[in-house]
Each structure stands twice: as structure tokens, then as C-alpha cells.
Amino acid sequence: MSSPLVEVQDLNVRFVTRESTAHAVNGVTFSVQPGEVLCILGESGSGKSVTLRALMRLLPANKARISGSIKVDGQDVLALDAAGLSRLRGGLVSMIFQEPMTALDPVYTIGDQIVETIRRHKGGTKAAARARALELLELVKIPSAAQRLDNYPHELSGGLRQRAMIAMALSCGPRLLLADEPTTALDATVQIQVLILLRKLQADLGMGTIFVTHDLGVASEIADRIAVMYAGRIIEEGPVADILANPLHPYTRGLMASTVHGQSRDRDIDAIPGSPPDLRQLPPGCAFAPRCAQASGDCLTAPPEPRYPAPGRMARCVQVSAKTPEFA
Secondary structure, eight states: OOOOSEEEEEEEEEEEOSSOEEEEEEEEEEEEOTTOEEEEEOOTTSSHHHHHHHHTTOSOTTTEEEEEEEEETTEEGGGOOHHHHHHHBTTTEEEEOSOHHHHSOTTSOHHHHHHHHHHHHHOOOHHHHHHHHHHHHHHTTOTTHHHHTTOOGGGSOHHHHHHHHHHHHHTTOOSEEEEESTTTTSOHHHHHHHHHHHHHHHHHHTOEEEEEESOHHHHHHHOSEEEEEETTEEEEEEEHHHHHHSOOSHHHHHHHHTSSTTOOTTSOOOOOOSOOOOTTSOOSSOTTGGGOTTOOGGGGTSOOOOBOOSTTOEEOOTTSOOOOGGGO
């Protein structure tokens, strides 16, 4: 097997204010191979987006305290200076944000923004960069691409803005693509079109991808592997087919039961009781224990260690049979 494109070890992110400290990400470890799609799945506030932004050091330096190890293509991201970060962002690593209207600059045309990105990382003439920008808009299936180059973001629909952002993210041929719930603001028809497009582009270009979502349907469409997050920890991980067919952690099972898919209309959805914990005051044991019907005394004393019940599978739950880490 080739060396991992992304290696994250014991990542912790704390947001520190005068009043309190929020433990947003807690001991997260994962890797991504070249050409692989890892989907980070969880409800709002679980630490998914914070993890993604930590990979590019986009968190506010005056409030965020990051520890652990982040390596992308062998580079120690936490050790990079300002010039190194500038080369990393947009060149080696690109990001698609959740809401393109706030990520795109409203006073520049779509074409100008893509051209600026290309020239910043690849150099060349403005004419050559504009020709490349046109190729990219055509690649992401934007109709009348030549005309759209001169449109401002507000002149495009939500779906076209998202495609334009994807084109910008791909403009410098990144090896790693980060996608932070890029289809959440789109209607169902456009959403599936963008997902199919992203999956095809990822496969054609051979990019490693980390895709953040709270939607099980989206994860099943896009992912090779799923990492389920809760209260800042990855509590289950494995191949997408295995996770969906045989979820091991009670939280993952609860997520899958909380969907309308396959449910009859005459019964309530099996919602997970309670609420996620306050990240400023995490419990000493398993963070999911107060909401878990199977919780025991062992769940309340310390956070469960990862257990490896089968090759490629991991779950942090005392009910999961433990095997040796070499299966992971």
C-alpha cells in the first residue's frame, strides 16, 4: 500500500476564552490514502468542520489551540510558516465550503477569481489562466461557460455557484480536496447532481477527499470509508458498506434509525433521546453514555479506548468485542 496522503494523529482543538474552554476536537486520529474518499459523519457540533479547518490551519490563531500531528503529503502542517501555508492552501490542498455565497468574493467575477487562484499558484499569463478557467467551468458542467466567466456570484443560482466553487478548488490540481457539507444548501435534485459530479471528478483526477456531512444518504453516495464523530471524537470507523450494513456503536445505530428512509408514515422516527454534551464540560466517561440505553458503569468512568473487531473496523464502545490493533 502507498504512503497515506493524510496522516492525523491525536488531534486536539481547544477554543479558549476568558470564561471557558471548549474541547471541540479530542484525540482524533485517521488517515486518507491517495484517491480515497473519507466521509466524516455526525450531527451539528460534533467537531467535523473544526477538524477540516484544522487541516488547513484556518481556525482563528488567537482563540484556537491545536495540538497533535497533521501531515499532508509528508508535510507537517502545524510546523508550516505563513509562506508554506500559502503554498499549501489552494495548491496541495483545496476546500469547498458549505455556502458559496459567503466564500466567493461578491465584487469580482467568477472568472477573475479563478484566474487569480491559477496565477497565484501556477503563474503564467492572464490569457492562459482565463483559458484554463473556461476549461474548468466546462469540466464542472456549467452551461454557457464562456458567458458565466463574466458573471458575478449573485448572478448565478445556488447550484451554479457551488459548481463554480468546485471549479476554483480544482484549478491548481490539488492532491487533497476538503469538502465541508457542500450540498447542504442545495435542493435534492441539484444535490445529487453535484454529488455525482464530485465523485466523478475525484475518481478522474485521483484526488484524496475528506467529505464532511450529517446526511447518511450523502455519505453512502460519496464515501469509500466513514468516520463517525460525536463530541469531538471519532467513535466508529470503517468501509462505507460495512458501517451502513452493520453499525457497531450505539450512536451510529441511532443515527441510522433517525432517518425517514424506509420508515412507515404511521409511526414516529426513532430519535436519539437527549442532547449532545456541552463541549465546555465533557463528562469523564463516554460522552454518549447519558443518551445511551445500553450504558453501564464502565461507560461512566473513562472514555472508551478504540476497539478493532474486524479488519478496517474501529469502535469506541465497551460493548464491542476487542481484538488486536493489527486488524485496523
